[in-house]
Amino acid sequence: MGRDVNFPMSGAVCSAYSRNEEDETLSPLVLVDQNMAPAGRIRSGDSVIFYNIRGEREIELTRSLTENTFREFPVDPNLAVNFATMIEYQKGLNVQVAFEPLGTLSDTLSDVIAAHGLTQAKITEAEKAVHVGYFFNGKKADLLPGEERIIIPTRKDVKLFDEAPEMSIADITRTAIAKIKDPDCNFILVNFPNVDVVGHIENEPAVLRAIQAVDRHTGLLIDEALRQEIAVIVTADHGTVEKWLYPDGGVDTGHTDSPVPFLVLHPDRELTLKAQGSLIDVAPTVLDLFGMPAPPTMTGVSLLEQSKNSCAPVKRLLFLILDGWGLCENTKGNLIACAETPVMDKLMKSYPSAQLSASGVDVGLPPKTVGNSEAGHMHIGAGRRIYSDRLRIDESIANSDFYQNPAFQNTMKLANQKGGSVHLMGIVSFFSSHGSIEHLFALMDMAKQLQVSRLFIHSMLGRRGEQAQSGARYIQQVEEKCLSLQLGQVVSVIGRYWSMDREENWDRIEKTYRMLVYGEGNAVPGK
Template sequence: MVEALQKNPKHKGRKGPVVLVIMDGVGYGKYTEGDAVKAALTPNLDRLTAEWPSTKLKAHGTAVGLPDDGDMGNSEVGHNAIGCGRVFAQGAKLVGKSIEEGRIFAGDTWKKLISNVRDKNTTLHFLGLFSDGNVHSNVSHLRAMLTRALDEGVKRARVHILLDGRDVGETSALEYIDPFEEFLSGLNAKGADYRIASGGGRMQITMDRYGANWSMVEKGWHTHVLGEGRRFASAHEAVEILRAETSAIDQDLPPFVIEENGKALGSIEDGDSVIFFNFRGDRALEITAAFEEDDFDKFDRVRRPGVEYAGMMEYDGDMHVPRQYLVPPPSIDRTLGEFLAATRVKQLAVSETQKFGHVTYFFNGNRTGKFDPGTEDYVEIPSDIVPFEDRPWMKAAEITDTVIKALEEGKYDFIRLNYPNGDMVGHTGIYPAVVCAMEALDLQLGRLEKAARKAGATLILTADHGNSDDMFEHSKTGEVIIKENGQPKAKTAHSLNPVPCIIVDFDGKGEYSPTLKEGLGISSLAATSIELLGYLPPSDYDPGVLDWK
């Protein structure tokens, strides 16, 4: 439990609430070409930036707890940082250090899964996102575990690969598959039988989140567990043929199964061990439920093999999911939400399904549930189950409707919301759709501004990371990379660009300088929110952007 916040003596009070507006995936682009934020018609955002105090915040790399400043930020670590006001070592860094120091292999879970297959002469399965994007997973972690498994006497392993094309290049799958096959050949030369067994695009199978589309998980179950689906001789062949047939980028490639002698190479059977090697939790929870839950009703599993299952990390600390995991997650405590609950500040969190968990679970330090149900309300607006490029406005209007109603009712002191457009549409790589998404978002900012002005509210306009600001691949010298068809090569990953922090203080009384601090990260948003609410932030929080007089 935390103590209530102390009053900020320099704050002179406000008529309305503080509204933290997270424009997911909206940054300040480095290049003009491919910057959908700049290309879009955004008169409201442009005007607010020009008329009110603003600064740029770091939202990637070490500023959000990732191993290196070359690592892209993401929505999960971004909301962790925004919500807890400090920087914690995050998934990739934690796992990498655990492997480097050998702690992962000394842990009870690893020992249990290895001895299970070694003693029974069964198969060790690895399932996860197959890239080095460092957002959900890293293929280097997979290589390290396979190498260790062989050293510990595991003779047979199967790898089920989820193709990325989202946190890495959109058609980069073979750049990971081909070297990995060589790596496996090296292990097999030492007497192992380690093979890629199945796969498919991450937006087609297995990696759904927030219960938005359980049919994805069902397809993944049939592919990985039951060994059902279209069959190929190798993963390389599968990617080449499916890409030629569908023209899909990696994240949208259909599922495939590798066969040998007319049989699926790697169905999951009783007595096997399974490691889901993603370290990020949101897209790991549903497939975990399919393996672990006895009373599972989301789809017909046909059969549920009796396996030893583990996740790379604990994906939900409150619900203790999964039951077994290899690396303990960061222990994030004393979050903004917890302090506000202790201070009896009335809070509202709003987003659509795609980002609802971010303004709740991740914002609260990977915690399910509310700190104080008496002072907190959460509103989830169901997302449409359609390709994001087909409806790039998403649910921005409905999110705004909910916040405007809350402003009119005057019930809340602190409102946080997430507009997913810049990120979710940005990941499609379809430039016109991203421009449309930004223009749709801007229309809602205009509506929100009017309601906030009337309520005397304070808006903090910001983002969790960049994405829509960097939609084309560029060479090291800055030129746009052009494909054979003459079109720019789309970039579907997050950017390394800074994000906005705009303070729109309609009822301000001149208590702080109009020039905001520079060089800070998005973790500074927690202290900034607390100060604008009229309180003093905890002493160990990263400093806010305001320079109080």
């Protein structure tokens, strides 16, 4: 892609590639005018729309721009903006929400376990804390009676996890074994995040180490569970590295549409399973093992082929989620198949197993879309199909309700009334689970309809699910959209590593804040 005066920011991204930068960790790029002054910075009286979805990686940046009492790093105390978000990122944020949550889910697997007086412990490291808690429990953040969440701190001594593919797995295993040995703990959920987290980085040797670490530690936990005569379930939330290559041979670091494994180890019975199912069948199966009836709201079905009275209910269960561990028969580009996985190989041969759909409409996502951790954990825990925010938004755009959304209308009209600017901020991607370029384009169309006079776009790039160096192509598409509308400028571009954090790495969020507000970054001359 050559440099073009009409596309300064996409050209600047290409130049960054020549400096060995990549989309995920791209240093901030800032458009400047002929006097080298940053263009389109966020000012008091302006309106900001953060159009990302999912939400857990969007909270920190939103707080820095909206909280009067924000203290995590120095911010402009006089900055007062009108702020809207596509969905609710967190209760209590000082924002308007365009697509309000449909509400929390009742009668989830965790709810039923708690209602029967059993105890449950959920163990992972900080990267997946929100998934084993908030999403698994049906978008409920508060602990249930008898529930404990043990979150192992994520390592801070590495920039990216390919530097330490084992992550904090040893601490997770040590903590889980203590709970397995505790006879008073009935349901022990363990999430190993390594395959998913490291799989998003283009480093094959590191991914293989991550897979092998998960395999090894899965074996350690199962061995202890069997010694304690505890039933075990092994499954995953979505696939990742079992389809490591695009058809052209390029590396695909995103999620996949593959099915995931489901295995049951019973302490004293050899069970048989249905060969196929989906993630919504997991919760009814767990309740079946416990001898508990599934609530009517669970539309999934138990995968056990035995009658309910064929064996005594289990009293304790170890539930392992191998995050990102998908199944694929094709061995080409299949890093799961390339890795040494003696534990999972033996389990798949020796114990009853099923393949579960974990993508697309089966987990409430648009047809033919890949799975993700949010949808995966929510459907495992809910036992029913929950329609995703992305599907709701896509349908709203298709039937034009989107353009009448009160939160967006109010935010844009306030900018017009105050003589301020409208800023659209978010991921620029089609495949990201955190947002869609189509949502950005719809907001740009809406701004044109409402005769917004100054429209500025602040883009975040990522590598997950995208071909290498796809960010420049996306930015050019946005710049082309600005030209066709005769409205708007892409004025900031930054890697999502800096802007979409969820581990309180405030130095990263500060870098993004200072780009947005003060124009700090690599200067890109405009036309």
